[in-house]
Amino acid sequence: MSAFVRFITVHKKLTNKIDYIIVGLGLAGACLALQLLKxxxxxxxxxxxxxxxxxxxxxxxFNPITGKRIVKTWKADEMFSYLFKFYQEAESDLEIKFFYNSPLYTPFRAIEEQNEWMSKSADDSFENYISQVTTEPTFGDEVNDPIGGILLSQCGFINTGIFLNGVRELLLQKESYLEELWLEEKMKTSDNGVAYDNVSAEKIIYCTGIHALQSKYFEMLPLKMLKGEVMTIKTTKILNRIYNRGVYVVESGEMEYKVGATYDLVNLKPGVTPEGRMELEQKVKDLLSIPFEVTHQDWGIRPSTVDRRPIIGQHPIEKNVLIFSGLGTKGVSLAPYFSGQLADYILGRGNLDKEANITRVKSLYSKFH
Ligand SMILES: Cc1cc2nc3c(=O)[nH]c(=O)nc-3n(C[C@H](O)[C@H](O)[C@H](O)COP(=O)(O)OP(=O)(O)OC[C@H]3O[C@@H](n4cnc5c(N)ncnc54)[C@H](O)[C@@H]3O)c2cc1C
Known part of the structure; x- marks a missing residue:
């Protein structure tokens, strides 16, 4: 009998009293689960x-310098040192390899950009992130960089499939995972906690990504569905670093790379599109100086927010119902830091960042007060 089946059998018979229920095992749920277990x-x-x-x-x-204007991302200094420690510890606890620290190169588009980055590289606050600023072709055997570019450190990627599967396996071993649809209408809340089927817990945390909008507690949140498409390409040469200009090109296998992404707030229909493929293909042709073959195309919906900050914290009335969503385009870098903050908050050991706290969402508060 598998651990999963065994757990279901036991689970159906007993009333389980636990500390917390988490709904959803994407990046938000997986990072929070590890934080609470720790x-x-x-x-x-x-x-x-x-x-x-x-x-x-x-x-x-993950990349601390992002956006069209190439600026330091929000809370980069706190978040990036935190994520290195968090994922490396998770690798060692889960005994799997999924975290890769890799340099990232962005070719310049214009001389003005070159000048801006030459001066930024002298600024102390960028010291930890910029390895090199070049003004001449530097990695021309892999990308088009006629006027050079910036080589960044503290970048890299995680193999999310391996990470999520590793956390799932750990939870299965601890009899702490159920692969089933959790139904809000079956939950009962009280001042003492929440009850669901035969499980009672102090609190429940919704880590349901964009599905939070389907909850009666969180449908008022300013979460926006942001569709994204990615494709996988095969090359005949190993690329020695991550490249990012218009699209990112990130290793996903042997001479295999993920190229992404598109950003669409309007066409949210499930599935990949020829337009998405055309856009990505054109951008990767502009970026890479080597041939490639597209082998796969994929899509997903990001839980984004208008102010580009995550949404974490307690429902205004139902104090035992919490949320961790709004990771937008940066789930990999935001999830470790904010899951740590949320775990401490739940345990009464710390406060939530004002910019991420659900209390900033006035529409939710006016509905319930
Ligand atoms: C194309 C694309 C490319 C991206 N690339 C990057 C990148 O390179 N770097 C980066 O940092 N971010 C990237 N992102 C963004 C990143 O994926 C998100 O920020 C992040 O994955 C959100 O995680 P989440 O856990 O909140 O949501 P999700 O990943 O959506 O997970 C939510 C989980 O909850 C489950 N769930 C929901 N409701 C229920 C229920 N009632 N019962 C049981 N389970 C439920 C869902 O099935 C799901 O498993 C990308 C996103 C897309 C779409």
């Missing part, structure tokens, strides 16, 4: 791992 808590995670969940489709890239 703090000695008993948890139960419900998940229905759909093929196109954002966390499985993601290329897994």
């Amino acid at each position: 703090r000695g808590k008993r948890i139960l995670v419900y998940d229905t791992p759909s093929q196109n969940r954002a966390s499985s489709v993601a290329a897994g890239l």
